[in-house]
Amino acid sequence: MAGAPTSLHMGAAAQRRLRRRYAREFRFKAVSLGALGLMALFLVGFIGGIVAKGWSGFVTTEIRLDVTYSERHVDAGDPAGGGFRPIVVEALRKVIPEATERDDMRALLGLVSNGGFVAVRDAVAEDPSLVGKAVEIWVPAASDIDMLVKGHVDRGLPEDRRRTDDRTIGFVDRLEAAGDIRATFNWDFFTTGDSREPELAGIGGAVLGSFWMLLVTFLVSFPTGVAAAVFLEEFAPRKKWVDVIEVNINNLAAVPSIVFGLLGLAVFLNVMHLPRSAPVVGGLTLALMTLPTIVIATRAALKGVPPSIREAALGLGASPAQVVSHHVLPLALPRLLTGAIVGMAQALGESAPLLMIGMVAFIVDLPSGPMDAATALPVQIYLWADSPERGFVEKTSAAIVVLLAFLVAMNGVAVYLRQRFEIRW
Amino acid sequence: MVATTEAAPAGTARTAAYEDAVTIAVEDLPKLDAPVKMRTRGLKLWYGDKQALTGINLDIPLNRVTAFIGPSGCGKTTLLKCLNRMNDTIDTVRIEGRVGLDGADINDRSVDVVQLRARVGMVFQKPNPFPKSVYDNVAYGPRIHGLAGNRAELDAIVERSLRRAGLWDEVSGRLDGVATGLSGGQQQRLCIARTIAVSPEVILMDEPCSALDPISTARIEELIDELRENYTIVIVTHNLQQAARVSQYTAFFHLGRLIEVDGTAEVFQSPRHAMTEDYITGRFG
Incomplete structure (x- = not known):
């Protein structure tokens, strides 16, 4: 190679630089992989432990x-x-x-x-x-x-x-x-309510309580949240008061859930005199908590619809409301529902606000509607975990397995909806 | 401010001329061989504090193709969007001056913007069919405006529009297929068919071929030439050959000013303004 023009990118120094770069890259990858492995280990240990105790x-x-x-x-x-x-x-x-x-x-x-x-x-x-x-x-x-x-x-x-x-x-x-x-x-475990006797205690009452509660939560928070998000995203003028609302919605999403429980206690029980321990109160309280999540998810979904679709509809003479209802909202629906389901799953796993509104009682009967006294899955887990009898230990784990199964199923539905119906641009 | 100075042969003197150029006055507008369909007078527009149009006076002739040319950021798309009030959707926009359609001010309170956009349709830079069926894309406009009394009438409108856009033979067998599955050129012709379906009087086209291959571009250009018989067309383009091929009138813009407007042949062969000449000969822009 004598006489050949020397390149800055050849030679020993260049080789050294290159090796250093690769070494750095290798360390970077190794650290990320290690973090992933640690997470997998936690997950396996956690799920494995619960299932082993719960089966x-x-x-x-x-x-x-x-x-x-x-x-x-x-x-x-x-x-x-x-x-x-x-x-x-x-x-x-x-x-x-x-x-x-x-x-x-x-x-x-x-x-x-x-x-x-x-x-x-x-x-x-x-x-x-x-x-x-x-x-x-x-x-x-x-x-x-x-x-x-x-x-x-x-x-x-x-x-x-x-x-x-x-x-x-x-x-x-x-x-x-x-x-x-x-x-x-x-089988009775899934159909009966709580009991003082561990062998007779079932998760059925808690599942039903959670169901009625989530129903109320969904019916209240979904339409409200979507409508609010549509207004903020599609119609709201760029004004100061809109910014103030936006900031507050984002802050609301970060408020600890127990605070919502206190709010529910103060408003729904003390002012509105709704029945104590009832899923309707739990549902309303969790709706308050879920609302910001749904607003944020909906806004993200609406933002995901390209402006060219809005332009196309506007250019044809569609009114702003028609643009939203005919095009933007239907196109945003898969992502929007995904966000809503994730919000619901969060609400399903929430226990702190329910403690504040009295859904922590010992209730044997299955609730037949949202006005009946009931408990919810995470609260049932809390109650059983607190019981001294050895028999409740495995019931606690079994209830956790049931709760996890519901959460996995809900997230699975969310993933399915996103995969199946979302249009990519 | 001006793009390149090195390329301009007369150097700084010429650049100074660029800066000093003023927008065309009403009395300097060319004589048209057709009645005026749309007209702007003293049209000024601001995006927040930034002025994008500085008092545009322009006549758009009936059943002719008028091309807007000029370097990026010259305001040609902004002006185009003023013609059917698409700028309304941007909160920060402020408009002064007059835009007339058949002599009536379109910014007047009495004008319904939904109706205006039915009369002045628009085709966008990137083909933007709705992710619905081909049929539903074309039928959407007639549906929202209630132009068809029954399904048979709607079918007829859809077929007529697709035929006029030269797309019928390609899609008649798959009207229920998803529009986003068509090729880029087909999608753009579908968007034109969708616009025609509303029976507009004016069609605004914002660089309709910039995302298309040469063959699709040629088809759209043919189509524009055919559509001229029934519609007044305004096209924004970066492709000067395209402007020369499809338009009868050309308007050259620079920094929010209308520098020159005349018959396309006159603008391309004997531009009056040095800046126009420099632009069409590729010296700047």
Whole structure:
């Protein structure tokens, strides 16, 4: 290469510069990749932990009872008024005949959940012809038994340090050996309301409460938010007061949710006297919280519609309202809905404002409308997490799984809408 | 302020002439071989504090093609948008002076802007069909103005418009297809068909071929020549050959002033103003 013109970009110095550049690039990429890996690790750890703890919450332990509705205990004229504790004890004695002492009796009764006695009663109340006959019924086990069967009780501990004594464990083992204990999928978990007994507690009431609440939130915040955004984006003159409103809407989006809860408490409960603990109040409160999110999302969606479409319609003699309703809004709809769904998902996961308006109560009945007292999914999780019983630990995780499933589903719908219907320019 | 000084042969003296040039006075307007369809008198326009038009006097003849030429930022598109009040949508715009359509001031309170835009249609620089079907694009204008009493009439308007825009043979089989799936040239002809469908009297075209390939451009130019029989056309273009090919009158603008306006042949062959000559010969702009 002697005699060749030397280039600034050749030679040892240039090579060094190049190597340094590549090294820097490599470090930059490595750091980003590391951050991503860390995030993935968190995610896997979080979801994995919740699911691992929660899956057993979807399974419940049942005990088989060979129930004989003898006329001694049940009157055919009033089958629901019978004495069902002796019937259950008799049924269990068929497997464990030697349990005759008072302590044995108490242990036997402790095996079955309160819901079990109700199930035994309901069976004969529904069909009084059963009186005098024998039937086989699977009834839910008491929470302690459920925990024992699922292996959450350490049998190696001294007896006085566990909730189940040796006698009970012995009975359970006998029943298990006889095939009278099974684990089944807990469908009731999805259809029942809260309960003091972990084995009977369900997420159904909270899901319904959340549903009614989100319905109110959507009906209030979506039309209001979209209309406000359309005005600000399409019609508002560039004036000072519009700027002031804009800034305030953006600030509103950053206000802590508990403040909205206080506002809801002050306005909806204390001034308007709406029912306490009702989804309608929760919904209105969350609507206030979601409104700025929807306004901002809608404005972004409207901004995404190219001005050339507005010009085209205006140039044909469309009025400004026609331009918006015929062209801009329909074109913005996919992105707008996506934003709204994300806002709704946020509202679904919100608990702090609901604590302020009393949706944190212990409510067994399923709400049949937005005016009934109810709780919501995140609040139910909070309530259960606060309960001392071991049985509520897995219920808490199971409820979190349900909440996450709803959130994933909502975000999935948002992604689908965006992918499927959005027009790219 | 002026684009290039090196290219101007007479140097600074000539540049000074550029700066001193004044917008054409009413009495200097050329004699037209057709009645006046639109007319501006003393038209001034500001974007906020910045003045974009400095008292434009211009007559636009009926059933002729008038081309607006000039370097970027000279105000030709701004003036075009004044002719159907598209500048209304910009908050900061302030307008003084008169714009007449058949002798009536279009900025008058009594004029309905929706009606005005039906009479003075517009075709834009970038083809901007609605992301709807070909049919719905053309039918949109007649629909909002209530021009068709029934579906059959609307069908007829759509077909007539597409035929006039020379697009019917290409799209008659796929009227329900999405308009954005057409080629760029087809899209622009669709936009012209959409404008024609409203039966305007004047069609404003803002660089209608700048986003198109030469073949599509040639088709649009042919189309403009055909449309002249029934419509008054004003076209803004950066393509001087195009102005020479399609227009009967040419107006040359510079820095918000109308420097020269005359028959296209006169402007291109014997420009009166040195600045016009420099621009059309490529010395500046």
